Amino acid sequence: MSHKSYSLTGNVAKLNLRRSSPAEQDVSIRVAAQIALLGRVPPRLRAFSIDSAHRLLSCRFVFDGEPSFADTDTTSAVVAEIVSHHWESLRGLNEEHLAVPMPGKIDHLRLVIFERCEESWTNWTPSGR
Numbered sequence: 001m002s003h004k005s006y007s008l009t010g011n012v013a014k015l016n017l018r019r020s021s022p023a024e025q026d027v028s029i030r031v032a033a034q035i036a037l038l039g040r041v042p043p044r045l046r047a048f049s050i051d052s053a054h055r056l057l058s059c060r061f062v063f064d065g066e067p068s069f070a071d072t073d074t075t076s077a078v079v080a081e082i083v084s085h086h087w088e089s090l091r092g093l094n095e096e097h098l099a100v101p102m103p104g105k106i107d108h109l110r111l112v113i114f115e116r117c118e119e120s121w122t123n124w125t126p127s128g129r
Contacts, residue, residue, distance in 0.1 A: 025052060026111060029086065033059075033113045036081035042071040046100065046116050048078075049109035057083065058094040062106050066099045 029052050037048065047062040059082070061067070061075045079095050100106055102118060 029057075029082070030111055030113065032082045032085040033078070033111075036078040037114055040074050040078050041114065042067070042074050044068075044071060045075070045114070046102070046118070047106045047108060047112065048075070048114040049112045050082075051110040052086075052090075053110075055089060055091045056094065057086070057090050057092070058096075058109055060096045060098065060107075060109050062098045062100050065101050067097045072097045 029050060033048070033050055042063070044064045044067065045061060046064050047060075049060050051058045057079075059075075059079050061072075063071060067075075075097065076095065079093070083090065083093060106115070108115075
């Protein structure tokens with residue numbers, strides 16, 4: 001497991017989360033996260049979830065086994081893009097990269113952005129990759 005924390009300050013933002021309703025904040029963060037994830041889903045990524053309580057952005061990436069440097073580098077770029085959209089409104093950042101091999105239970109944060117389909121009819125089985 002790797003964990004990164006940052007303190008953020010700045011003047012640029014596309015949306016000020018402090019002046020938005022909780023529902024608007026959730027939509028804005030979810031859209032920014034989904035856009036940032038486009039084209040950046042490593043094959044072993046099982047899930048990505050976020051929370052933005054108290055102006056602290058928490059991002060959790062769950063991998064099927066230990067993530068490689070390329071995996072964490074790719075997902076950190078996702079976080080950087082999300083932060084670029086909400087820079088002024090955030091006061092901190094927590095980024096987690098967890099290893100939870102299949103079929104282990106995933107502990108999501110409040111907003112699930114991505115979860116890999118691991119149903120029996122897919123090829124995503126521990127021996128089927």
